[in-house]
Amino acid sequence: MRINFDHEIDNNPQPEEAGTITVTATIFGDDDEFDTPFTTRSHSIQDVFGCDEDEDSDCQIVRELKCFLLVEANIDDDDVIGDAMRKLVAYIDGVACFTSNSDYSLECALSVQMDLFPDSRSQIEEAIQVSFDEASNNTRFIPASKVVVKTLIRKVYKKKIEKENMKKKKKKKISLEECTICLEEFKNGGRVVQLACGHEFDEECIVKWLETSHVCPLCRYELPCEDQMN
Structure with missing residues (x-):
């Protein structure tokens, strides 16, 4: 949730x-x-x-x-x-x-x-399962290029905080976001990787994922794979 x-x-x-x-x-x-x-x-x-x-x-x-x-x-x-x-x-x-x-x-x-x-987690799990199923149907997982993985842009995650000064009230807004692989909230100060498709993941989670599959676990965006780089 x-x-x-x-x-x-x-x-x-x-x-x-x-x-x-x-x-x-x-x-x-x-x-x-x-x-x-x-x-x-x-x-x-x-x-x-x-x-x-x-x-x-x-x-x-x-x-x-x-x-x-x-x-x-x-x-x-x-x-x-x-x-x-x-x-x-x-x-x-x-x-x-x-x-x-x-x-x-x-x-x-x-x-x-x-x-x-409450529905977001089940939808994410379903999307990830579809990725596994489709990859399995393609005979085997194809790892992403190690060179490409090393060049992915890493950034330090900071919780989004918006402040608005009001005469009688002060309001803050904190938006919580999750890594859609481990389904855990991004940790403030942790390292996050954003793929070209726009989806963001914990660095450790997406690096492990790309060791076995060259596609985004949510939208199937394809990164260059080892076979293409050889």
Whole structure:
């Protein structure tokens, strides 16, 4: 499941809203159709920091979101739900870290937007499987040219952060992206390779892939192979 997060910090909330957090979750499906967003009640943000992996100690916001994902969104995979909740808590922790560089303080009210794309992983897995099947039907995998692999452009991945100053609010947007081979989020500061077709992968994943196949695992874009370079 791919998850994108947004948040807004209200620096001048009503007194009863100071130090609180609400989370709005939206499930996106095919053709950009999505269910009605679900918004939790406002809770003290301090409750979130007491949340850990023990289900009995989940904070109220996590319990409300788990119920929404299980009942309303019909997501019954405990691993998927657990992973989504861990990412949410980590995101909140990153936003509300109480340091001199943080825009957040307990005098503010925090709103978090959580966009979930449950179909993206299955579509990626299906596309990768098609690549394996098609390559198998072509008798054997043909490795990409080692020379070409060495010349692929590597870059350091940096999380995309957009800042917009507002009179009463400050908003940040963090877009999470994944390597579609290992299905793990790109690590900030990690090395990423972008093929000519535009698809990006972890450097280690795509180099290993190209040792056995000269095509992009998603779109079948062909790189020069060893046979062509000899």
